[in-house]
Amino acid sequence: MSKFQSIFGFLLMGVLTFGVVSCEDDEMVDPDPEPMSIAEIAAGDDQFSTLVAALERVNLVSVLDGAGNFTVFAPTNTAFQALGVDLSTISDADLTEILLYHVLGGKVASTDLQVGQTYATTAAETGPGNKQLSILIEKNAGGVVTVNGSSKVTTADVEATNGVIHIVDGVLLPLDVVGHAAANSNFTELVGALGAANGNLVSTLQGEGPWTVFAPLNSAFEAISGVVAGLNADQLASVLTYHVVAGANVVAGDLTDGMMVTTVQGEDFTVNIDGANVTITDANGGVSTVVLTDVQATNGVIHVLNAVIIPMNL
Numbered sequence: 678m679s680k681f682q683s684i685f686g687f688l689l690m691g692v693l694t695f696g697v698v699s700c701e702d703d704e705m706v707d708p709d710p711e712p713m714s715i716a717e718i719a720a721g722d723d724q725f726s727t728l729v730a731a732l733e734r735v736n737l738v739s740v741l742d743g744a745g746n747f748t749v750f751a752p753t754n755t756a757f758q759a760l761g762v763d764l765s766t767i768s769d770a771d772l773t774e775i776l777l778y779h780v781l782g783g784k785v786a787s788t789d790l791q792v793g794q795t796y797a798t799t800a801a802e803t804g805p806g807n808k809q810l811s812i813l814i815e816k817n818a819g820g821v822v823t824v825n826g827s828s829k830v831t832t833a834d835v836e837a838t839n840g841v842i843h844i845v846d847g848v849l850l851p852l853d854v855v856g857h858a859a860a861n862s863n864f865t866e867l868v869g870a871l872g873a874a875n876g877n878l879v880s881t882l883q884g885e886g887p888w889t890v891f892a893p894l895n896s897a898f899e900a901i902s903g904v905v906a907g908l909n910a911d912q913l914a915s916v917l918t919y920h921v922v923a924g925a926n927v928v929a930g931d932l933t934d935g936m937m938v939t940t941v942q943g944e945d946f947t948v949n950i951d952g953a954n955v956t957i958t959d960a961n962g963g964v965s966t967v968v969l970t971d972v973q974a975t976n977g978v979i980h981v982l983n984a985v986i987i988p989m990n991l
Contacts, residue, residue: 715749715837716742727757728776731764735773746784747800747840750812750824752848753831760848777801778810778851784840787833792816794861796972801851804973805887805926810851811973813860825849826860854890854974855882866898870905874914882921888977889922891957893985897965901985912991918942919959919988926978929955929970944988959986 716738719725728751732738741747757764764772780800794815801810816822822830828847835842855871858864871878882888898905908916919942927938934950947958955967965984972979 712838714742714839715747715842718835718837718842719751724753724755725751727754727764728752731772731776735769735776737773737776741780741839743839745782745839748781748783748785749840749842750779750828750830750845750849751842752779752828752845756828756845756847759846774801774803774851775848778812778849779845786841792818794863796969798973803851804975805977808926808928808973808978810975811857811971812849813857815862825852825856826862851975853883853976854886854888854979855879857972857974857979858890858892863894864892866895867892870898870913870917873910874917875910876914876918878914878917882977884976886976887924887926889925889927890977890979891920891965891967891982891986892979893920893965893982894968897982897984904987905985908991915942915988915991916985919944919946919986920982928973928978929980940988942988944990946986957982957986960989961987963987 713721716729716732719729719732719741720738729738732741741749767775778799778801781797782800785797794813796811796813798809799812802808804810813825814822815824815826822833824830824845824847828845828849830843831846832844835844852860855868858868858871871882882890905913905916919940921941922938923941932948932950932955934948936948937945938948939945944960946960949956949958949964955970957965957967959965963984963986965982965986967980968983969981972981
């Protein structure tokens with residue numbers, strides 16, 4: 678059901694500009710240098726020495742040196758230093774997850790992308806049930822490109838024989854469901870409501886899970902701002918937990934027409950599927966459209982709604 682992702686645009690990354698290095702006397706620049714793989718480019722550039730050492734440690738060099746088409750968001754040594762974490766203290770499994778979180782299983786060049794937001798599927802298969810984790814890619818009106826709301830693309834479209842590299846100034850760490858909400862400017866109202874409600878919902882949703890979260894956009898909360906303003910902290914918690922399913926990572930393919938879904942709040946809502954159109958009918962008969970599905974986090978999955986659903990009992 679990834680077709681719902683069409684409401685978000687695609688990202689346009691800056692184009693890498695190549696300079697010509699002058700040479701002495703009759704020494705010439707090779708006009709047709711030998712093509713290199715992603716791994717070879719990284720190994721030949723000192724600014725990626727930390728990245729290369731990490732790849733070697735967990736035996737991922739051969740993957741990025743092999744056949745295929747990959748997109749790699751490559752953190753520099755400075756990016757790893759800014760992380761402030763001693764990589765030697767991270768387990769091989771966790772380091773592998775972090776590194777694969779920087780890799781997409783297809784070539785995505787700047788010409789393939791448009792201004793706006795999109796979620797991409799990474800090579801990190803560490804979501805519940807070995808689901809592949811998602812990252813958010815965004816370009817704002819000023820032309821600044823970010824990944825997961827914080828890591829900026831400083832150089833794009835470094836071409837390789839087996840894909841493309843985009844250099845980033847921050848290391849990407851896999852996000853839980855709260856982290857994904859916090860990284861996306863379209864969910865500031867949701868994040869604020871989670872913090873204002875009773876029940877320590879932020880820390881709860883940062884727990885192991887798995888959770889399935891039906892997340893309303895800012896515009897959904899703004900549409901009922903008067904109602905939300907009149908709710909006390911307990912009532913707000915009731916509304917928010919009506920958007921959460923516990924103990925399951927329910928992806929779009931698991932949803933069926935007429936499906937009754939029991940929420941953490943205790944009441945049910947109904948899933949309606951009509952071709953490509955998926956809606957949710959709440960306990961009061963209100964209808965919300967699912968506009969984006971399957972944003973996969975480390976501890977659950979997020980589906981995006983264009984309206985807040987309301988339980989019967991507040």
